[in-house]
Amino acid sequence: MLKHLKFTALTLGMMAAAQAMAADLTVISFGGANKAAQEKAFYAPWEKAGNGKILAGEYNGEMAKIKAMVDTKSVNWNLVEVESPELKRGCDEGMFEEIDKSIYGDAKNYIPGAIQPCGIGFFVWSTVLAYNADKVTTAPTSWADFWDTKKFPGKRGLRKGAKYTLEFALMADGVAPKDVYKVLASKDGQERAFKKLDELKPNIQWWEAGAQPPQYLQSGDVVMSSAYNGRIAAVQKESHLKVVWNGGIYDFDSWAIPTGAKDADLAKKFAAFSVDAKQQAAYSSNIAYGPANTQAVALLDKETLANMPTTPENIANQVQIDIDFWNDNGEQLEQKFNSWAAK
Numbered sequence: 001m002l003k004h005l006k007f008t009a010l011t012l013g014m015m016a017a018a019q020a021m022a023a024d025l026t027v028i029s030f031g032g033a034n035k036a037a038q039e040k041a042f043y044a045p046w047e048k049a050g051n052g053k054i055l056a057g058e059y060n061g062e063m064a065k066i067k068a069m070v071d072t073k074s075v076n077w078n079l080v081e082v083e084s085p086e087l088k089r090g091c092d093e094g095m096f097e098e099i100d101k102s103i104y105g106d107a108k109n110y111i112p113g114a115i116q117p118c119g120i121g122f123f124v125w126s127t128v129l130a131y132n133a134d135k136v137t138t139a140p141t142s143w144a145d146f147w148d149t150k151k152f153p154g155k156r157g158l159r160k161g162a163k164y165t166l167e168f169a170l171m172a173d174g175v176a177p178k179d180v181y182k183v184l185a186s187k188d189g190q191e192r193a194f195k196k197l198d199e200l201k202p203n204i205q206w207w208e209a210g211a212q213p214p215q216y217l218q219s220g221d222v223v224m225s226s227a228y229n230g231r232i233a234a235v236q237k238e239s240h241l242k243v244v245w246n247g248g249i250y251d252f253d254s255w256a257i258p259t260g261a262k263d264a265d266l267a268k269k270f271a272a273f274s275v276d277a278k279q280q281a282a283y284s285s286n287i288a289y290g291p292a293n294t295q296a297v298a299l300l301d302k303e304t305l306a307n308m309p310t311t312p313e314n315i316a317n318q319v320q321i322d323i324d325f326w327n328d329n330g331e332q333l334e335q336k337f338n339s340w341a342a343k
Contacts, residue, residue, distance in 0.1 A: 022052035028080040031058030033234040041283035075260045078267040085326035091118035097257040103272045114292040121252030124290035126309035128248040130227040132217045133240040143172040157225025160206035162337035169196040177319040233288030248318040
């Protein structure tokens with residue numbers, strides 16, 4: 001009886017410990033089809049494995065919100081999805097916790113740039129030119145076509161911000177993708193981008209959320225738009241929306257832990273779980289974003305791979321976002337863009 005009681009007490013103690021470890025995690029993403037894919041590939045399997053619940057929220061990348069939480073020591077997010085320039089800036093400014101890279105396993109299994117001091121890239125995505133094939137007589141092939149309102153009449157959708165928009169303007173003006181940041185680094189190059197935007201301004205319909213470009217394209221509000229490739233792929237089966245990879249800009253979205261977040265060790269465990277090859281393949285099967293873990297490629301079928309931004313043919317004439325450029329110039333250029341857009 002004594003042995004039985006000891007065993008029961010030990011069992012209950014282990015169960016209590018497991019429950020204590022399995023804390024709820026508040027995970028913040030950009031929402032939409034991306035969030036839906038995360039729920040299937042990451043959240044549900046994590047919960048099924050008994051690791052605790054995922055409280056899924058969303059935001060629009062507002063770094064000021066994260067900074068305010070960290071500064072006031074009132075952090076209630078465990079993990080947040082950020083783009084690469086924001087990850088670097090947040091890390092440099094102490095907004096994000098540094099993470100031991102060893103938790104992700106062999107660095108050789110990841111696309112270069114995925115593993116950063118304060119985060120892990122868990123997918124690769126592109127901002128691309130998208131168009132509605134029902135609304136154009138000839139298919140556009142470049143940003144020069146995007147700017148050509150005589151050959152392709154109609155409104156254009158662009159993200160309301162300097163990032164990506166300035167790069168696309170320079171490519172429309174004849175700058176090769178590989179030279180975009182070299183040109184944009186100079187004051188003359190920046191003026192050149194804004195001057196090119198002046199040409200298109202009367203025809204622009206701005207978007208601020210990833211769900212808007214496919215909506216605008218399907219409704220006919222715009223005939224072309226910059227868009228996240230995964231958002232377009234998500235609706236291609238029930239629409240005639242097409243993607244032009246030429247001149248796209250690719251980047252990682254990464255998990256970061258706001259400084260001072262509770263249960264940071266569990267959040268790190270979740271981040272590592274999300275970049276396991278099996279979870280990565282499940283994610284890319286649900287949305288057309290490339291896996292950061294290269295071991296996941298062998299687990300994906302050819303049809304899925306055709307829509308990935310990282311396949312050799314799709315990435316050939318794209319440019320990787322220059323994190324250092326936007327880290328150094330982002331604040332100034334976004335202010336300049338806002339002033340320009342308000343005129």
